[in-house]
Amino acid sequence: MTTAKRMLQGTALMQATESDPAARYQRREDRTMLLLMTPALLVIVVLLVVPLAWLSWQSIYHDGFTLENYRRMLTGAYLDTFLLTFKLSIIVTVITLLLGYPVAYFAASLPPKLSALVLGMVILPFWTSVLVRTYAWLVLLQRTGLVNKALIASGLVDRPVQLAYNQFGTVIAMVHILLPFMVLPLYSAMQKIPSNLSQAGASLGGSPLHVFLRVFLPLSLSGVFAGVTLVFVLCLGFYITPELMGGGKSIMVSMVVSRNVEIYNSWGAASAVSVVLLICVFAIFYAASRVVPLEKTLGAK
Numbered sequence: 001m002t003t004a005k006r007m008l009q010g011t012a013l014m015q016a017t018e019s020d021p022a023a024r025y026q027r028r029e030d031r032t033m034l035l036l037m038t039p040a041l042l043v044i045v046v047l048l049v050v051p052l053a054w055l056s057w058q059s060i061y062h063d064g065f066t067l068e069n070y071r072r073m074l075t076g077a078y079l080d081t082f083l084l085t086f087k088l089s090i091i092v093t094v095i096t097l098l099l100g101y102p103v104a105y106f107a108a109s110l111p112p113k114l115s116a117l118v119l120g121m122v123i124l125p126f127w128t129s130v131l132v133r134t135y136a137w138l139v140l141l142q143r144t145g146l147v148n149k150a151l152i153a154s155g156l157v158d159r160p161v162q163l164a165y166n167q168f169g170t171v172i173a174m175v176h177i178l179l180p181f182m183v184l185p186l187y188s189a190m191q192k193i194p195s196n197l198s199q200a201g202a203s204l205g206g207s208p209l210h211v212f213l214r215v216f217l218p219l220s221l222s223g224v225f226a227g228v229t230l231v232f233v234l235c236l237g238f239y240i241t242p243e244l245m246g247g248g249k250s251i252m253v254s255m256v257v258s259r260n261v262e263i264y265n266s267w268g269a270a271s272a273v274s275v276v277l278l279i280c281v282f283a284i285f286y287a288a289s290r291v292v293p294l295e296k297t298l299g300a301k
Contacts, residue, residue, distance in 0.1 A: 052278070059271035069272035078256070078273070085252045088167065088242070089235035092174045096182040096231050097224065099175070104186035104223070108193075122183050130177055134241045137173040138164055141245075165247025173245045178234055182227040189223025190216075229288040233281050253277050 059069050072078055107118040125133060140146050141163035148160040163169055193216060201211035239254040246252075253273060260270035 055271045059275050062268045069268045081251050081256050089232050092235050093232045095175050096179050100182035104183050107187050108190035122180050134244050141169050167250050170242050170245040170250045173241045178231050181230050185226035186223040189220050193219045
C-alpha cells in the first residue's frame with residue numbers, strides 16, 4: 001500500500017512539474033545550454049580525452065597486456081629522475097614565492113596606475129619566447145659569459161665559475177621564467193584585502209610586523225596556495241629550460257619522456273612515465289583543492 005501511494009505521489013509530482021511554466025522553461029534552458037556546450041565538449045573529447053586514453057592504453061599494451069613499463073618506474077634511474085624533478089620543483093617554487101610575495105605586496109599597495117606599471121613589468125617577459133629567454137641565460141651564465149667576466153673583473157674570483165649546464169643554472173632560469181605565475185595569483189589575492197583592516201590593526205596598537213603576520217598574511221594565503229600550486233605543477237612538466245641549462249646533467253621527467261620517444265622509440269615507456277606524471281599532477285590539484293577551492297587556484301574568482 002505504501003509503495004502504491006509513493007508511485008501516485010511521484011506521478012502527481014511529475015504532472016505538476018510538466019504543467020509548471022517555470023519548470024518547462026528551465027528544461028528548455030538546460031537543453032539550450034547543452035547544445036551550446038556541445039562543440040566545446042567535442043573539442044575536449046577529441047583533443048584531451050582521446051589522447052589520454054590512447055596514452056594509457058599504450059602504457060599497458062605491447063603484444064599483449066603488460067605492466068613492465070610501470071615496473072620500470074621502481075628502478076633506480078627512474079626513481080632518481082622523479083626525485084630530482086620534485087626536488088628542483090620544490091626549490092624553484094620556494095624561491096619564486098620568496099621573490100614574488102614582496103613584489104605582489106608592493107604592487108598591491110600602490111595606486112592603480114603605478115600598480116598596473118609594476119604588473120606590466122612582471123608580465124613583460126611573456127612577450128619573449130621561453131627558448132629565447134633560456135638562451136639569454138646561457139649567454140649570461142656560461143664560462144665566458146657576462147656574469148663570469150664581471151666576477152673576474154671585480155676580483156671576486158680568479159677563474160670562471162660553473163654557473164650553467166648544471167642544477168644551479170637550471171634553477172635560475174626556471175625561477176626567472178616562472179616568477180610571473182607566482183606574482184599574478186598573489187597580487188590577485190592581495191588586491192581583494194581591504195586596506196582598512198591593516199589600518200584598524202595599527203589603530204589598535206599593533207606594530208607593522210604584527211599586523212602583517214596576524215591580518216594581511218592569513219588573508220593572502222589563498223594566493224600563496226594558488227601560486228605555489230601553479231608553479232610547482234609547471235615545474236614538473238618543464239622541458240626546454242632544463243634540457244638546455246642542465247647540459248644533460250639535470251635529467252627531469254619531461255626529458256625522459258622525450259628521450260624514450262626520440263632515441264629509444266619506446267612509446268610504451270614514455271606513455272607510462274607520462275601517465276605517472278599526470279597522476280601526480282591530479283593528486284597535487286586534489287590536495288590543493290582541499291585547502292583552497294580549485295576555481296581560486298585557477299584564477300576563476
